[in-house]
Amino acid sequence: MFESLSDRLSGILDKLTRRGALTEQDVSEAMREVRRALLEADVALDVVKDFVERVKEKAVGQEVVKSVAPGQMVIKIVHDELVETLGREPEPIDLAAAVPVVMMLVGLQGSGKTTTTAKIARRLQTRDKQKVLMASLDTRRPAAQEQLKILGEQTDVATLPIVEGEDPVTITKRAMDAARRGGYDVLMLDTAGRTHIDEELMAETAAIEKASTPHETLLVADALTGQDAVNLAQNFDECVKLTGIVLTRIDGDGRGGAALSMRAVTGKPIKLLGTGEKIDALEDFHPDRIANRILGMGDVVSLVEKAIENVEVEKAEAAAKKMRKGTFDLDDLSDQLEQMKKLGGMGGVLSMLPGIGKIKKQIDAANLDDSVLNRQQAIISSMTKKERKNPKVLNASRKKRVAAGSGTSVQEINKLVKMHRQMADMMKKVGKRGGLGGLFGGGG
Numbered sequence: 001m002f003e004s005l006s007d008r009l010s011g012i013l014d015k016l017t018r019r020g021a022l023t024e025q026d027v028s029e030a031m032r033e034v035r036r037a038l039l040e041a042d043v044a045l046d047v048v049k050d051f052v053e054r055v056k057e058k059a060v061g062q063e064v065v066k067s068v069a070p071g072q073m074v075i076k077i078v079h080d081e082l083v084e085t086l087g088r089e090p091e092p093i094d095l096a097a098a099v100p101v102v103m104m105l106v107g108l109q110g111s112g113k114t115t116t117t118a119k120i121a122r123r124l125q126t127r128d129k130q131k132v133l134m135a136s137l138d139t140r141r142p143a144a145q146e147q148l149k150i151l152g153e154q155t156d157v158a159t160l161p162i163v164e165g166e167d168p169v170t171i172t173k174r175a176m177d178a179a180r181r182g183g184y185d186v187l188m189l190d191t192a193g194r195t196h197i198d199e200e201l202m203a204e205t206a207a208i209e210k211a212s213t214p215h216e217t218l219l220v221a222d223a224l225t226g227q228d229a230v231n232l233a234q235n236f237d238e239c240v241k242l243t244g245i246v247l248t249r250i251d252g253d254g255r256g257g258a259a260l261s262m263r264a265v266t267g268k269p270i271k272l273l274g275t276g277e278k279i280d281a282l283e284d285f286h287p288d289r290i291a292n293r294i295l296g297m298g299d300v301v302s303l304v305e306k307a308i309e310n311v312e313v314e315k316a317e318a319a320a321k322k323m324r325k326g327t328f329d330l331d332d333l334s335d336q337l338e339q340m341k342k343l344g345g346m347g348g349v350l351s352m353l354p355g356i357g358k359i360k361k362q363i364d365a366a367n368l369d370d371s372v373l374n375r376q377q378a379i380i381s382s383m384t385k386k387e388r389k390n391p392k393v394l395n396a397s398r399k400k401r402v403a404a405g406s407g408t409s410v411q412e413i414n415k416l417v418k419m420h421r422q423m424a425d426m427m428k429k430v431g432k433r434g435g436l437g438g439l440f441g442g443g444g
């Protein structure tokens with residue numbers, strides 16, 4: 001699926017790595033080519049624009065890591081932004097609800113709904129030890145219910161007995177009843193599709209949703225239809241509450257645009273990929289693995305990751321030394337906040353130090369997400385050099401000035417100063433007891 005995009009991108013980025021220093025213009029030029037490659041892969045225009053913007057911003061402001069070439073750093077940035085665009089973390093099927101958990105699959109005819117129903121059911125049953133019942137609500141297409149029944153027999157998954165002449169909502173109710181009585185963990189509803197979206201289909205799908213209140217409502221969409229798959233998701237989401245997407249025919253030679261745009265345009269996670277006609281051709285969707293597949297430069301990415309890790313370790317060691325000596329000032333704290341942001345929460349020096357449990361708890365409780373960290377950094381950067389070196393000089397009027405300058409409150413400044421003091425005190429104590437000895441070579 002991603003081959004041609006992958007070829008294009010690696011070609012463009014390869015050129016960058018062969019240079020030593022990079023100018024802003026080099027990066028801009030490469031990004032113009034990346035933009036073109038993404039558009040040709042049928043990625044939505046807004047997604048492309050946003051992506052390129054983010055990469056440029058980061059590439060220009062990037063920290064220099066001695067052991068990697070600037071071009072390699074750009075590859076890592078492109079990789080990370082691809083992961084971000086694809087949804088960052090995998091979002092697996094969620095079964096955390098009262099049994100029987102109802103999962104509804106919706107989509108157009110021929111998208112692979114029935115096949116996917118059986119694929120998921122089999123996997124839930126064999127891998128996750130769930131007892132699964134499948135029911136086809138497709139009363140339109142002749143033999144649709146029969147098709148699911150045959151798949152059930154092949155995969156050893158139970159299907160709801162077929163009763164001729166029932167409408168979809170009646171079947172739904174019967175299926176719910178059967179699932180409850182039969183002690184099933186999961187009930188999978190395979191809904192009818194159409195060749196295109198129409199009001200009747202939407203009304204029917206909404207009625208089934210109402211009758212079954214599914215915990216997961218997955219749209220099955222054909223990845224080969226590219227941008228149409230994304231529009232389809234938007235349309236369906238207006239009618240039922242989609243919880244995720246399954247992209248099928250990833251094994252085909254589509255251009256990859258659907259996978260790349262889906263999350264950003266619809267806000268819905270891709271949960272699974274259909275990778276073939278066989279019943280086990282189903283994969284979890286891992287944004288980082290897909291990003292690697294698209295870039296085809298996994299080794300460069302891990303090389304840069306290692307180098308960055310080393311820099312973080314060096315910085316953390318330096319900060320720990322300062323803490324020990326009691327010279328850990330607000331500039332150092334600001335560095336630490338930056339690292340926490342990069343590491344997505346607690347990290348950097350704190351996680352490397354023993355005896356830190358109490359502070360860690362406080363910091364966790366303070367819920368240090370990016371917005372909090374950004375505010376704290378804003379506070380620190382609104383201080384004078386003297387105040388940063390020695391926060392004790394911060395009297396009421398100085399605090400007021402800093403609050404005004406950083407768009408925060410005196411209360412927030414007090415909190416930050418207190419946190420810094422506690423960290424520094426604790427460090428000094430731990431240092432005196434020699435608690436850091438093992439980590440940073442004795443002394444203290």
Ligand code: GDP
Pocket residue numbers: 107108109110111112113114115116193247248249250251252273274275276277281
């Ligand atoms: P439905 O009408 O949405 O229920 O679609 P079906 O489940 O009947 O699938 C239509 C066709 O697509 C069948 O021939 C399936 O074998 C095929 N199919 C489904 N998923 C995939 C996939 O991930 N890759 C490929 N290559 N074929 C698939």
